[in-house]
Structure formats: structure tokens, C-alpha cells
Amino acid sequence: MNTEWFIVLSALLFATGAMGVLIRRSPMVILLCLELMLNAGNLALVAFSRMVGNGQGQVFAVIVMVIAACEVVVGLGLIVAIFRRRLPLNVDDLRELRG
Amino acid sequence: MEEVLFFTAALGALGGALGVIAMRNPFYSVLALIVHLFSLSALFLLLTSAFVAAAQVVVYAGAVMVLYVFVVAYVGGGGESAWEPIPGQRFLAPLLGIALFVELSVAVLSSSLLALGTEGPDVPAGFGDPAAIGHLLLEKFLIPFEASSILLLLAAVGAIVLASNRREAS
Amino acid sequence: MSATAWAWLVLLFPLLGSIVIGLGFRALPAKVAGVVGTVSIGLAFACGIGALLSLLGEDPEARHHASALWDYASVAGLDIKLGIFVDPLSVFMVLVVSGVSTLIHLYSYGYMQSDEGYHRFFSYLNFFVFSMLLLVLAGNFVLLTVGWAFVGFASYALISFWYRRETATRAGMKAFVINVVGDIGLVLAAFLIFRELGSFDYGTVFERAPETFTTNEWSITAICLLLLVGAFAKSAQLPLHTWLPDAMEGPTPVSSLIHAATMVTAGVYLIARTHVLFELAPTAADVAAFTGLATLLVAATMALVMTDLKRAIAYSTMSQIGYMIMGVSIGAYSAGMFHLMTHAFFKALLFMAAGSIIAAMANNQDIDRMGGFGKAMRFTSITFVCGALALAAFPGTSGFFSKDEILAFAEARGGMYLIFTMLGYVGALMTAVYSFRLVFRVLPGKPCAEAQELIETGHVAHEAPKNPATGEAEDTDVGFPGSEHHIAEQSAPMRVAMGVLAVLALVGGLIQIPGVDDVVTGFLDPVWEGSPLAAIEPSLGQDYVGLGIGGAIALLGIGIAYVLYVARPELPGKLETRLRPLHTLFANKWYFDEAIDFLVVRPALAIGRFANRVFERLVVDGLVSGTEGTVRGAGGVVRAVQNGFVRSYALLLIAGFAGLALYFLLSSS
Numbered sequence: 001m002n003t004e005w006f007i008v009l010s011a012l013l014f015a016t017g018a019m020g021v022l023i024r025r026s027p028m029v030i031l032l033c034l035e036l037m038l039n040a041g042n043l044a045l046v047a048f049s050r051m052v053g054n055g056q057g058q059v060f061a062v063i064v065m066v067i068a069a070c071e072v073v074v075g076l077g078l079i080v081a082i083f084r085r086r087l088p089l090n091v092d093d094l095r096e097l098r099g
Numbered sequence: 100m101e102e103v104l105f106f107t108a109a110l111g112a113l114g115g116a117l118g119v120i121a122m123r124n125p126f127y128s129v130l131a132l133i134v135h136l137f138s139l140s141a142l143f144l145l146l147t148s149a150f151v152a153a154a155q156v157v158v159y160a161g162a163v164m165v166l167y168v169f170v171v172a173y174v175g176g177g178g179e180s181a182w183e184p185i186p187g188q189r190f191l192a193p194l195l196g197i198a199l200f201v202e203l204s205v206a207v208l209s210s211s212l213l214a215l216g217t218e219g220p221d222v223p224a225g226f227g228d229p230a231a232i233g234h235l236l237l238e239k240f241l242i243p244f245e246a247s248s249i250l251l252l253l254a255a256v257g258a259i260v261l262a263s264n265r266r267e268a269s
Numbered sequence: 270m271s272a273t274a275w276a277w278l279v280l281l282f283p284l285l286g287s288i289v290i291g292l293g294f295r296a297l298p299a300k301v302a303g304v305v306g307t308v309s310i311g312l313a314f315a316c317g318i319g320a321l322l323s324l325l326g327e328d329p330e331a332r333h334h335a336s337a338l339w340d341y342a343s344v345a346g347l348d349i350k351l352g353i354f355v356d357p358l359s360v361f362m363v364l365v366v367s368g369v370s371t372l373i374h375l376y377s378y379g380y381m382q383s384d385e386g387y388h389r390f391f392s393y394l395n396f397f398v399f400s401m402l403l404l405v406l407a408g409n410f411v412l413l414t415v416g417w418a419f420v421g422f423a424s425y426a427l428i429s430f431w432y433r434r435e436t437a438t439r440a441g442m443k444a445f446v447i448n449v450v451g452d453i454g455l456v457l458a459a460f461l462i463f464r465e466l467g468s469f470d471y472g473t474v475f476e477r478a479p480e481t482f483t484t485n486e487w488s489i490t491a492i493c494l495l496l497l498v499g500a501f502a503k504s505a506q507l508p509l510h511t512w513l514p515d516a517m518e519g520p521t522p523v524s525s526l527i528h529a530a531t532m533v534t535a536g537v538y539l540i541a542r543t544h545v546l547f548e549l550a551p552t553a554a555d556v557a558a559f560t561g562l563a564t565l566l567v568a569a570t571m572a573l574v575m576t577d578l579k580r581a582i583a584y585s586t587m588s589q590i591g592y593m594i595m596g597v598s599i600g601a602y603s604a605g606m607f608h609l610m611t612h613a614f615f616k617a618l619l620f621m622a623a624g625s626i627i628a629a630m631a632n633n634q635d636i637d638r639m640g641g642f643g644k645a646m647r648f649t650s651i652t653f654v655c656g657a658l659a660l661a662a663f664p665g666t667s668g669f670f671s672k673d674e675i676l677a678f679a680e681a682r683g684g685m686y687l688i689f690t691m692l693g694y695v696g697a698l699m700t701a702v703y704s705f706r707l708v709f710r711v712l713p714g715k716p717c718a719e720a721q722e723l724i725e726t727g728h729v730a731h732e733a734p735k736n737p738a739t740g741e742a743e744d745t746d747v748g749f750p751g752s753e754h755h756i757a758e759q760s761a762p763m764r765v766a767m768g769v770l771a772v773l774a775l776v777g778g779l780i781q782i783p784g785v786d787d788v789v790t791g792f793l794d795p796v797w798e799g800s801p802l803a804a805i806e807p808s809l810g811q812d813y814v815g816l817g818i819g820g821a822i823a824l825l826g827i828g829i830a831y832v833l834y835v836a837r838p839e840l841p842g843k844l845e846t847r848l849r850p851l852h853t854l855f856a857n858k859w860y861f862d863e864a865i866d867f868l869v870v871r872p873a874l875a876i877g878r879f880a881n882r883v884f885e886r887l888v889v890d891g892l893v894s895g896t897e898g899t900v901r902g903a904g905g906v907v908r909a910v911q912n913g914f915v916r917s918y919a920l921l922l923i924a925g926f927a928g929l930a931l932y933f934l935l936s937s938s
Binding site: 031033 | 105129135167191218219226227244255
Binding site: 022023095 | 919
């Protein structure tokens with residue numbers, strides 16, 4: 001398979017994830033969508049790594065996974081904290097930034 | 100054979116992704132993401148990166164998704180209403196998604212990277228296996244590796260602080 | 270000890286006195302405060318004598334010294350020192366100021382005895398003397414300005430001394446505002462001097478001026494005219510004189526010290542001090558001379574009709590200062606300074622006597638109600654007559670010699686300056702008439718109620734004091750002469766002060782008899798060294814003819830006053846009806862207050878109102894609310910975007926990202 005297929009698929013997944021972030025209101029699902037975007041990035045990294053025949057891109061993919069894990073941990077921690085405070089689990093209801 | 104594998108995995112990944120954003124219940128979203136992650140690890144295998152694929156399955160589909168399932172079970176799923184409070188969001192979000200996709204594809208495909216049309220060079224056996232990645236991580240990328248491990252530690256501590264049951268004195 | 274060391278001591282004592290009394294007013298008993306105040310000024314006077322002796326011990330050519338304590342400011346080409354300048358002129362002024370001040374402090378010691386603000390009064394008065402001495406001794410224009418502003422403040426504080434009295438506070442403000450006009454003139458003049466000559470120091474300025482300026486060059490004329498603004502405001506010359514009569518609201522010792530003997534003569538000193546500049550700008554000098562002449566005549570006419578005892582004397586002061594300004598402007602420097610000295614003696618004395626009478630009248634100052642004080646207050650009357658004789662230039666008294674010096678000089682200078690001599694004699698006639706008008710209205714005749722009571726019981730009980738101007742009851746809590754009388758007859762310090770001044774007023778002129786001793790001229794001459802005008806000297810013949818004419822005019826004036834107010838007392842009323850318009854003009858002070866009100870105050874108010882109504886409302890408010898509206902509108906627009914939905918922000922973020930990517934794609938293809 002040519003590399004461009006993987007790249008196009010990665011772009012498609014990334015756009016899907018972004019769309020999900022914009023549409024969904026549950027913080028948990030938004031986190032999932034972020035995972036989608038990160039994984040799309042990973043796919044591109046690994047595809048390029050294969051394209052140039054160099055393992056370094058895969059190392060980056062591994063590190064991105066670490067970052068994603070961190071993000072998940074903190075994000076889920078936040079969700080649990082929000083839940084504990086009996087605040088609504090809906091990003092639209094958290095409107096402190098309203099001008 | 101390879102094409103069949105690719106399209107199957109690609110369909111799985113795409114379907115999983117669409118499932119994540121389409122399912123009303125977060126629990127189903129998580130399940131869809133697991134499908135997506137497994138498909139992705141298959142794609143990684145197609146790209147001869149065994150370690151990344153394994154890590155994808157073990158770390159993501161295993162540990163992280165279990166965490167998700169626990170949290171969803173803890174806070175309770177509960178779908179969200181269909182009502183969209185922000186005018187135009189329903190319409191603009193897909194539009195922007197499509198724009199992003201087109202732009203990214205055009206950006207990559209119209210670039211002068213000639214190797215895009217190839218599968219890439221022949222790689223020696225052992226490319227992308229744990230040993231190769233391990234060498235790279237501990238030899239060439241030691242500092243990013245250590246930095247990411249510190250980041251993980253900090254995230255763990257942060258998560259404990261955030262989610263702890265401790266009430267503020269006030 | 271050197272002259273400059275003495276001079277620093279002269280400055281030190283009054284300042285110390287002011288601080289000690291001002292800070293120690295709780296600790297010091299009233300009497301002690303009075304003693305401290307008087308003694309500190311007395312010490313200043315003694316140091317002044319020390320400086321005089323030290324100067325006299327030197328070669329006449331070398332009798333000028335500059336001394337600096339420290340640098341006041343030293344930056345890029347500007348070097349201002351806290352320095353004094355000691356020469357015969359400043360020492361002369363120091364002696365006059367501190368000498369008369371000592372006597373007036375002594376007088377105040379008795380006069381203010383029952384006043385609640387006794388400490389405050391002495392602290393202010395000492396501060397005033399310090400400021401005045403600073404003004405006189407200053408060695409550069411900056412320090413001069415400082416002293417100039419300080420005396421203005423002291424004058425304000427002392428005019429408004431009885432601060433519960435509204436007329437007094439208003440008068441104080443008026444004096445202060447007009448004095449500030451003068452200060453501005455002086456400051457601008459100092460700036461110009463610095464710009465043209467690059468220095469503020471007297472020595473440097475007077476040295477460089479003749480080399481830098483050609484005669485009547487615009488810049489030197491501008492400098493001199495600005496100096497004159499300062500001099501006129503401080504010395505109450507037309508048209509900046511209106512504050513002086515109102516300043517009589519202050520306690521009488523203040524009128525005597527500040528508004529007769531010392532501060533108001535600062536303008537004369539200023540012109541004499543900067544005579545080098547004025548000789549380079551004869552036009553400005555002529556302006557000063559004619560203003561002096563005009564003031565002398567106008568003020569004399571006002572003094573002729575005033576019925577307020579203190580105000581009449583105040584107008585007389587203006588008129589006499591007119592003589593001095595005229596004198597120093599036409600070049601009769603020594604004569605002008607001599608008149609300044611004798612005037613300080615007799616005018617201080619007149620005010621003191623008037624204060625004594627006013628105290629007996631329970632603060633009533635209307636001469637129409639007075640009469641018969643000759644019998645009731647013998648000592649006061651005698652001193653009053655002494656002062657009036659000197660003011661009227663009765664032959665042999667101090668005013669006789671000093672006034673004539675000026676007029677004789679004008680005659681000797683000749684040409685246009687003969688006008689000054691002739692009109693000066695007209696003024697002298699009026700002076701004699703008005704001074705004896707006061708004497709004849711107040712002293713002889715049937716005693717008024719207060720005088721009668723004084724004769725019978727030796728004491729007057731009078732009701733709670735009232736403001737003579739408005740009739741309101743006075744607030745005596747914060748300082749006001751209570752119902753006690755402080756008249757010279759009952760107070761030894763007042764008697765001493767008035768006695769000494771009476772003697773000086775009578776015989777003070779003897780130190781400067783033309784051709785006989787010439788003490789003042791001899792002492793001051795080194796100051797005017799090199800001045801072409803000072804070289805002009807009236808011949809002895811001119812001097813004595815002038816003295817003869819002056820004496821005859823004084824006697825004539827006293828005679829006229831006698832006829833008008835004693836022999837045929839119905840005449841003034843008749844004259845008044847006959848010359849109704851003239852009398853109205855004089856009695857209304859030539860409508861100067863109204864003119865200033867019309868020409869300056871009203872336009873200023875109108876401009877202010879216009880600015881408030883049009884400029885402020887439309888432009889400023891328009892700008893402000895316009896800006897506010899714009900910001901508010903823009904904020905409203907931005908606010909709509911800030912809807913608080915995080916997903917909205919995310920949408921914008923991605924839209925921005927998509928747009929940016931689009932831009933790069935388009936620009937790279």
C-alpha cells in the first residue's frame with residue numbers, strides 16, 4: 001500500500017475527531033475525540049516513518065501515546081472532580097468565560 | 100492481500116471514529132473507540148511497526164480504555180439531549196471538519212514528497228520491533244523518554260490531587 | 270566677624286523665633302512668646318548693625334560681598350546657590366526692616382495682649398520678617414523670588430489673621446491673588462534674565478548685562494517690564510493696588526509693618542537693586558516713573574475723601590510709595606531709599622497711633638464718628654501729630670528732607686523730568702491736606718462718646734466686638750481683640766515703640782541734610798557706582814530752593830486743612846456738593862475695583878462659563894462619552910462572541926486553523 005492512503009486516512013480521522021470535539025457536549029466524549037485526533041497524528045507519524053524507512057517516527061508515536069495517557073489521566077481526574085462537586089457533566093453548562 | 104487488510108482496518112478505524120462521535124451514550128462511545136484502536140493497531144502492523152501496534156493494544160485498548168469504562172460507570176452514562184444550544188454549531192462543525200480534511204489531504208498530497216507514492220524502501224527484518232525502538236529510545240531519544248516519564252509521574256500525581264476525596268477547609 | 274556672617278545671623282534669628290513660637294505655642298506662655306518674638310527681631314537688628322559696622326570698616330569700593338551656604342540646584346549650566354549678597358543697599362534695607370520690625374513687635378506685644386491667637390500672630394510676624402530679610406539679602410533672582418513669595422504668603426496669613434471674619438479672609442485672598450500676579454511677572458523676568466545672560470546671580474547678571482544688551486533692546490525692556498509687574502503688585506501701584514486698602518482688615522500692627530513700612534516697599538528695593546537693568550531700558554524706567562507719579566496723585570485724591578481711618582492712611586502709603594518708585598525710576602536712587610526709610614518711620618507711627626485710637630473706638634474706624642481724642646489720649650495724639658507732620662513734610666521733619674531729595678533730583682535731571690517735580694509738588698500739597706484732615710477730624714473738637722468715657726473713667730466698656738464692615742458679631746474664640754482696650758496710654762511697650770518712632774519721624778531726616786552731612790547718600794553711593802544717572806546731582810542751590818518750596822507747600826496744605834476742618838467746618842460739605850462728580854469718583858476709589866471686575870474678573874468668569882457650557886459639555890464630554898460609547902459598542906460586539914460556550918471557542922479555534930491553512934495553501938500554490 002502506498003503511504004498516501006495512510007495519510008489520507010489519518011487526515012480523515014483527524015477531521016472526524018475535530019468534528020466530534022465541536023459537536024459533543026459530554027466532557028468524556030470530548031476526551032475520546034481528543035484521543036481520536038491524537039491517534040490520527042500517530043498514524044501519520046508511523047506512516048511517514050515507514051515511508052522514509054526510519055524508526056524515529058515510531059518513537060515519536062510512542063511518546064505521543066504517553067502524552068495521550070497523561071491527558072486522559074488528568075482529564076478523567078477533572079471529570080471525577082466535577083462529578084464530586086455535583087456540577088453538571090456538560091461543557092455547555094460550564095460558562096464561567098461568558099462575557 | 101495487503102489491500103484487503105488495509106481497507107478492512109481502515110473501515111474499522113473510520114467506523115470506530117464515527118461511532119465515537121455518533122453514539123449518544125458515552126459507554127458506547129468508549130466501545131466504539133476500542134474498535135477504532137484495534138483497527139489502528141492493525142494498520143500499524145501493516146506499516147511494519149510491531150512495537151507501536153503492541154503498545155496501542157496494551158496501553159490504549161487495555162489500560163486507558165479500562166480507565167474510561169470505570170469512570171463512565173462511576174459518573175453514570177446518561178445521554179446528552181439532542182438540543183444544540185449554540186446556533187450554527189451543528190452546521191459549522193461538519194463544514195469545518197470537511198474543510199480540515201480537504202486541506203490536510205491537499206497539503207500532503209500536493210507536496211513535493213515523491214516517496215508518498217511508494218510503499219517506502221525495503222526495511223531490514225526487525226524494523227520497528229521492540230528491540231529497535233528500545234535502542235532508539237535509550238540511545239538517541241533518552242532525554243525525551245525521561246521527560247515523558249516525568250510527565251507521566253506528574254500527571255499521575257495531578258490526577259490524584261484532582262480526584263481526591265479531600266474537602267477544602269472552607 | 271565678616272559682614273556676610275552677620276547677615277546670615279540676621280536671617281537666622283527671625284526664622285528661629287518663628288519656629289520656636291510656632292512649634293512651642295502650647296508650651297510657651299503668651300508673654301514669653303511675645304518676648305521671644307520681639308527679642309529675636311531685636312537680635313536681627315543688632316546683627317544688622319554688626320554688618321553695617323563691618324562694611325563701614327572696609328574700603329568703599331570693596332563693600333559688596335556674596336556668600337553662599339550651599340548649592341540649591343546645580344545642573345547643566347544652571348547653578349543656583351543658597352547665597353546672599355551684602356552691600357550697602359541690602360544692609361540699609363536690613364536695618365530699616367529689622368529696626369522698624371523690632372519696634373512694631375514691641376507694639377504688638379501690648380496691642381495683641383488679649384488676643385487668643387497671640388502665638389500664631391508672633392509666629393507669622395517673625396516669619397514675615399525672616400522672609401522680608403531673605404528678599405532683601407538674596408544673592409540671586411531665585412532666592413529673591415523665594416523671599417518675594419514668602420512675604421506674599423506671610424501677608425496673606427496676617428491679613429486673614431482673624432480668619433472667622435469673612436471680610437478679612439476675602440481681603441487676604443485678594444491680596445494673595447494680586448501678589449501672585451506679581452510673582453509671575455518676577456519669575457518670568459528671572460527666566461528671561463537666565464535665558465539672555467545665563468545666570469541668576471546678581472553679580473554676574475549686572476556684570477554681563479551692559480555687555481549683552483544694547484539700550485532699549487526688546488529683551489531688556491521685556492525683562493524690566495516683567496520686573497515692574499512684580500514690583501507694582503507688591504508695592505500696590507496702579508493698577509494692581511486694589512488689595513492694599515482691603516488689606517487693612519488685618520490687625521493694625523500688620524498694617525503698620527507689612528502694609529506700610531516694609532513689604533510694600535519691596536518694589537522700590539527691587540528697582541533700586543536692578544538699576545543696572547533699568548538704565549539699559551530707559552523706556553521701562555519711564556513707564557515705572559509715570560506709574561509712580563500716577564499712583565501718587567490718584568492715591569492722594571482717594572486719601573482726601575476716605576472716611577475710614579486706616580484706609581485713608583493706606584492710600585497715603587500708596588501715594589508715598591509712588592514717590593519712591595518715581596524716585597528710583599528716574600535715577601534718584603539714594604533719595605528714593607532715603608524716603609523709604611523715613612516713610613517707614615512715620616507711616617508705621619501713624620498706623621500705630623491709628624491702632625491705638627481704633628482700639629479705643631472698639632474697632633470702629635470711621636473718622637466721621639471720631640473726635641476729641643486730643644484730650645482723651647494725649648500721648649497717642651502727640652505721636653499722631655508727629656507722624657502727620659513728617660508725612661506732610663513739615664519743615665525740619667524727616668519727610669521734609671526725603672521727599673524733597675526726589676523732587677530736586679527730577680529737577681536737576683531736567684527736560685521731561687520737570688513734570689515729576691511739578692506734579693510731585695501737587696501731590697505734596699494733597700499729602701499735607703489729607704494728613705492734617707485726619708488730624709483735625711480725629712483729635713480736636715467735641716469728644717465723641719468713646720472719647721468722653723475715656724476722659725471720665727479712663728476706660729471704656731464696650732459690647733461684644735463687631736465687624737465694622739458688615740456689622741456681624743465677631744468670633745473671639747480663635748483670636749480677636751476682646752473687649753479690652755490696648756491703647757498706648759495704658760501699655761508701656763506700645764508707648765516705647767511709638768515714642769521711639771515719633772522721635773525718628775521728627776529728626777530722622779537730619780542725617781541727610783543736603784550739603785551738611787549726607788549720611789545716606791554717602792553710604793549708598795558705592796552701590797550705584799558707574800551709573801550715569803547717579804552722577805547727576807542737584808546743586809545745593811536747587812536743593813535749598815526745593816526745600817523752601819516744599820516747606821511752603823506743606824504749610825499751605827496744613828493751612829488749607831485747618832481752614833476746611835477746623836475754622837470753617839461747613840466748607841467740606843459745601844465743596845462736596847459743589848464737586849459732586851469728583852467726590853463720587855474719589856470716594857469710589859476711581860472705580861478701580863469695578864474696572865478690574867469688568868475688565869478682568871468678568872471676562873475670566875465668562876470664559877470659564879463658556880468653557881464649561883460649550884467646550885466642556887460638547888468637546889470634552891463629547892470626546893469622553895464618544896470614546897466610552899465606541900468602547901462599549903465594540904465591547905458589545907466582542908461580548909456576543911464571548912458566549913461562554915467552550916465549544917464555540919473550539920469552533921473558532923479550528924476555523925482559524927482552517928483559515929490559516931487555507932491561506933498557506935493558496936499562497937504556496
